[in-house]
Amino acid sequence: MKKLRLTVRTRSFVEGYFFISLWIAGFFLFMAVPLGRSIYYSFQELKMNTGRMTAEFVGLEHYRYAFTVDIDFMPILISTIKTVLIQVPLILIFAMFCALLLNKPMRGRLFFRGVYFLPVIVASGNSLKRLTEQGAATLPIFKQYDLYTIMLNYIPEQLLTPLLTMMDSLMIVMWGSGVQIIIFMAGLQSIPVSLYEAAKCDGATPWEVFWKITFPMMMPMILVSTLFTIVDSFTKVDNQMIKYNWTLMFNKLSFGYASAIGWIYFAFVFLVIFIVLFMFRNTSALAQERR
């Protein structure tokens, strides 16, 4: 009996591998092997000579160069991380706001949902790049009417400059939140109505209901969309760091150095994600306690 069960198990595994094998083969050939090679290349100096590559081992030279010699690398890395860290909370807050609005019963909800998702289709990849190049993605009002100097009279400069950079990326934030809105709407619909009814009976205000019920119950959804937003904005085409890596790779043809930079960048992305996971571990534990 025991032996038979084992063979059934192994048989199901063999069948499982049969199903998965094609994908694994493709993944190894075009993803894992290139990734492994790029680690290897990051320790090499690669030169293109009449169509053939020649490699020379340089050890950690590229990594040292990136941090100590290259004057472009660190500023770009820091500003990329800064932009992402500013944009991610904005996208999440905007998406939450829209999801709350769209969750109310009203006419044309399906239509609005489609419209809010549309930028994910239209303003992605190359067309978004073209839009930002043409300056269509920033609001021209601030420059046109010289609002900066006027507002400087009322708001201190230290506060105004980050505020305006936020306003400047407003369109990017709005167009980048389609997926998150859908995730949040799904989360909102999964909260049982009885919780809201109980809160109403106890005389809770809408404000209290949001912070005591909606927000904690949405914690898993918030984590998912935070991670998604971080990964998405770190690997977007119009990202400064990606652009820099691209020029190193294809204009300056220094493959070894570009690979090294790609890996350093990946390490930072991973670090940010790790920190976020750590932060959320505490908050979701808190939410659980409260429940």
Place this chain on the structure above:
Amino acid sequence: MNESSIVRRNDWSGRILFLLLTLFGLLMLAPLVYLTSTAFKPKAELFLFPPRFFVMNPTLLNFTDLLSVTESSLVPFSRYIFNSIIVAGSVVIGGIAIGSMAAYPLSKHKGMPFGRLIFKMIILALMFAPAVTQIPQYLVMTELGMMNTYWALILPGLASPIGLFLMKQFLDQIPDALLEAARIDGANEVHTFRKIIFPLLQPAVATYALFSFIAAWNDSWSASVFTTSDQMKTLPFAIMSISGGVNDIARAGAMAASSFLMIIPTLVVFIVTQRKVMETMAHSGIKG
């Protein structure tokens, strides 16, 4: 009746809600409107700074420009369109087949050796900057002797981590009891997959189809790197090269018209798959 009574009771708050949603909705529509109006702008309006949102004197000149540019190209333009359709179609269909087949055991064959490891690899693969793998990919391609073939354009898009992740997450929602019932009734694995898993996966399949179609349709990079002969180039690359890139002033009109025309197929795919896409997003919450 119920819904309308709710609206009537909080009439003013309902109106404010509607107004806010419309306002945001208009801003969300902005990129599409901008692309469309730019396609109909005469030369004088194309280079206005700051760029004007709506077109003042709409003209079809850009489209006739595009037509004359395409007629002067060496390879007949229909060849590029054919290439693009073949490549995008194969990437979508092949990707769906390979991805859904891989998602099934990852989600439903619990305790499979290395199953968790494979899933972790997928998550990691999602985080990489694409530029890192591109040069090694090119080298792998030359070693396999696939340069200047359709294979070079299609194969790298097939084993997509995003597609597998999406479908695996969606499959996790489907109760195991359904599969057990099928097995008790004597269905073998292939049969179970074809008759139960694949039909149930439809929303995730539609979502992945949409994203992979957009990616493959707009991808000019693989055509520029993996192919050298003009016969094998795809539509986005052909448009980029014949219109002289973004900074060519003389062909800017043709460029605007072509970027408008390029977006139409993706819009059609979006409208066709929309409802199912929304369903999947709700379940797995991730895109490409």
